[in-house]
Each structure stands twice: as C-alpha cells, then as structure tokens.
Amino acid sequence: MGKEIPVKDVKNLFFNQDMKQIKAMGLSKRDLEKQMEVFSRGPNYWRLIRPCMPGDGVLSVSSNQRKTLVGQFEAKAGKYRLLKFVPASGAASRMFAGWFAAASQGSFGSDKSDKTFFRHLKKMPFASLIEKDQTAGLDAKKEKLSDLLNFILTSDGHNFGNLPKALILFHCYPDGEIRTALEEHLVEAGAYLGDCRNTCRLHFTLSEEHVEKVMERMKNVQAKYEKMFQVRMDISYSIQSPATRMIAIDEQGFPLRDGEGRLVFRPGGHGALLRNLSALDADFVFVKNIDNIVRQDFLDKLLPYKKMLGGLAIQIRETVFSMLQNMESGQISDSVLSGYEDYCRQVFHMAFPAGDDRLSLPQQRKKLFILLNRPLRICAVVKNQGEPGGGPFWVEEKDGGRTLQIVEHAHVDPLDAEQQNIWKRAAYFNPVDMVCCLRNYQGDKFDLKKYVHRDVYLLSSKTEKGRKILCQELPGLWNGGMAYWNTVFVEMPLAVFNPVKTVDDLLRIRHAGGMVSR
Secondary structure: OOOOOOOOOOOOOOOHHHHHHHHHOOOOHHHHHHHHHHHHHOOOOOOEEEEOEEOEEEEOOOHHHHHHHHHHHHHHHHHOOEEEEEEOOOEOOOOOHHHHHHHHHOOOOOHHHHHHHHHHHOOOOOHHHHHOOHHHOOOOOHHHHHHHHHHHHOOOOOOHHHOEHHHOEEEEOOOOOEEEHHHHHHHHHHHHOOOOOOEEEEEEEEOHHHHHHHHHHHHHHHHHHHHHHOOEEEEEEEEOOHHHOEEOEOOOOOEOEOOOOOEOEEOOOHHHHHHHHHOOOOOEEEEEOOOOOOOHHHHHHHHHHHHHHHHHHHHHHHHHHHHHHHHHHOOOOHHHHHHHHHHHHHHHOOOOOHHHHHOOHHHHHHHHHHHHOOOEEEEEEEEOOOOOOOEEEEEEOOOOOEEEEEEOHHHOOOOOHHHHHHHHOOOEEOOOEEEEEOEOOOOOEOOHHHHOOOOOOEEEEEEEOOEEEEEEEOOOOOOHHHOOOEEEEEEOOHHHOOOOOOHHHHHOHHHHOOOOOO
C-alpha cells in the first residue's frame, strides 16, 4: 500500500507560505515532517499470536457473578464521577449510501428492489414525516423514486443525508413520538448514570459543522428527559482538534495541495479523539458509539450488562489502588508482592520474565508498581458474527512480550497467509462498549499519550477529485491509542450490539419492534 506512491525526502517539502497555515492548526513543521516519515516507512502491522478465547484473554461472567457486580455498581457508583462519552462526529451520508446511489440512477437496480424499498420505507421510524408531504412523490410510482429519495436525503426536503447521525430519527413509538439517536443516548444514560446528587453527565464529540444543529436539538429535548429520570443532565461537547488532522500525499509523493497551493489535511480517524477523552473530568468513562443504541423498551434487558461492566471497573480499580498505595508505603513482604503478581496474571494476563525473581524486593516492587499504575479499560466483546471491525487478540511485541489488543483487519499483513488465517479464527468482536478509568490512585489524570502504540497507524489509498492519493490515520482510539492500558475483555451477549451502519438496520427488532405505549 505504502509503496504504490513514491515518497519524497521529508526535507524541503514545506515552504515559508505553509507556516502560517500549519501554525494556525496547532502544528509545527516538525509535526508534518514526522507525518511524512510515516509514509516513508510504509504500512506497519500487528504480529498476531492467537485470537482471545474464554479463559485465554476473555473473561466469562456467570449469572451469579453478574448479579454481584451489578449490586456493587448500584451500591458504589453514586460516590464516583461517572460520564458517558459518545463519539458522534460522523455524518449520516454513509448510512444512506445506497439511497444516494439509487437517487442518482433512478432505481435500486430492479423492479423487485424498488418494491422492497417502498415496502421498507413504510416501516422506517421517519415514515410518518415523509407521508405528510404530498409533494414528495409518495405514490410509489417508479418514475417518482428519484424525486422521493432526493426529498428525503437533500436540502430539497428533510436533508437526512447531510445531517449528523446523532440527529437521524432512529425510533418511532406507539404514541407517535419519534426519537433521534442523540435522544436515545440521553435515555440510556438517564437510566443508569445518575450519581448521588442526581447528576447525569454526557459528552458528545461532534464535527464542527454539526455543533449548532445538535445543540439546538438538545435545547429542545433536554428538559423532557431530565424530568423523565429526575436527574440534572450535565451535557458537554467537543470537536476534533485541528492539530490531529493529517497530511496526505499525491501520486508524485509530495504533500497534497489544493488549487491555490495550500496544504490539504484530512481527518486523523477516531484515534484523534484521544485528546477529547484526555480532557474529560471523570473517574469512570463509559464509551459507546452514537449508532449503537436501542429503543427504550429494550433497555431493561441491556442495562444489567452496562452495570456489570461498571461494577467490574469499580472492583478492579479499588483493588489496584489499594495495591499501589501499599507498594508506595514500602511495607509489603515477599509473599504479599507475590500475591499481587498472581492477581496481575489472572486479571490482566501479565507475563513476568523468569529472571524477575532474582531482582531485589524493592526492584520487583518498582517494576510491578509501573505495570499497575496505568489507565484501565474494561471492554465488552461479543461473539464474532462477521461484522466489519476489530476483535481481541494476543499480539507479539517487538521485545518478544505479548499483550492483549483490539486489532482491526487493516492492521494484519495482507501478504502473510499465516497471519490472515489467525485473523479469520477470531471468536469475538469489539462492539465499542467499554468503561475507562482515566485517573491514578492519587486522583490525578493519566497522560494518555504515554500509552499509545505510535506504530499502529493506518495507511490507505484513495481517490480525490480524480487524483490518486495516500492518506494516514492515527492509531485508533481503542486500538493503538489504548495499546498499553491495563485491559480486561469481558464476554457479553450479542444483544448489546445494535449498530445502525445502513438505513436498513433501522428495521432490526431492537430499533423497529417491540414497541410499548407510555
């Protein structure tokens, strides 16, 4: 991938007129030279050892254990500062990609496909809004298909194709209420995240062009959901920092420039959100994507699993903090330290080299202290059903050690048959449902940049305005961005994963069915 375009020497690629643009983005010339050096190195891949399995990297929780963890969450969560972090920067254009193509072509490809579209449209949560407008060509005649789709997708009508996914109408209820994905996240958070002061905190990351629309919607609905759950919702927003945008290169290997000679920058991927996550003020951060949300009538079945993750995070963090405080005091014996190491083997699957037992007690204590004093993540994993995305694997580090990682297919060498076979054996999938602990045992926030695997970047060839270009993305937020956090993978039922990647996903049972009256 990286060899298809020749990469120029990084020296003398940027000019004086570039400096003002670079500085305005919060970058330096050296930052851009480092980005160009990544292109020069070409793709970098994880070295997979094996997929994670129950008892071998994945924790399976029994029904009784789950009830205990839920009880711990309900008993203790109120005294902590909890927050829900929702990456919501994405536009809905990809969700409606098939509809855009049909609007352009005037058909979904066949009479049967066109009839299926009209049949499905009547079941969509926003169908009643479309049906109210008789100018949109809703008589289901084929010659009107393009007009109807354009009315739904563009500024000629509802403009769904240009909205953020957060503002797409996801669910329709029996009383006629239609909720956006944004609102359903308020409902979920209100159902389990209120603290002892009845404060419920949420943070949404947004694209700059969508902030005003999202805030306007929030202004109209927030009070309703605060009343519903008797909480005060503390809602904040952030946008991806311009300093996380990445340079691309053209077919000649030079930095990509527009018609006016200005450098062209592209989004750095979801790994850019590490800055947004670092800025949060919370003890426990629940991370969940904007499109992975269910109707309120399904929440009762799913909330125990959210609370289970939270209870496990609280339990582990309290245990680790106690160990760190004891080690800091220096008053622990060989046997106590050995017990701490056993805990790390069992919970975090840490491996201790055979020579470690020859170290002095202070040296062993110092080494273990460093290993434990890291950010913590408790990650849900579900059975792999072939969904696109990453999964949990054991990987080999350059020093020969092994770590638990969430690996994307793009980070597996496509020319290595053995590595590809390991990838295909993946038993679990990462639904992006996790709890993050961002503070150390002294209450200070970790510097999350220290725990990133910088080499787990992504290079991809694209075409922009007829030009072949090579782009790069930062290490993914829950991939290389959290590579050296202490990690626990927890098996969850597939029911917790309900993404809406295409508009037809809104027809799945947890989005369209099981309606209840309120």
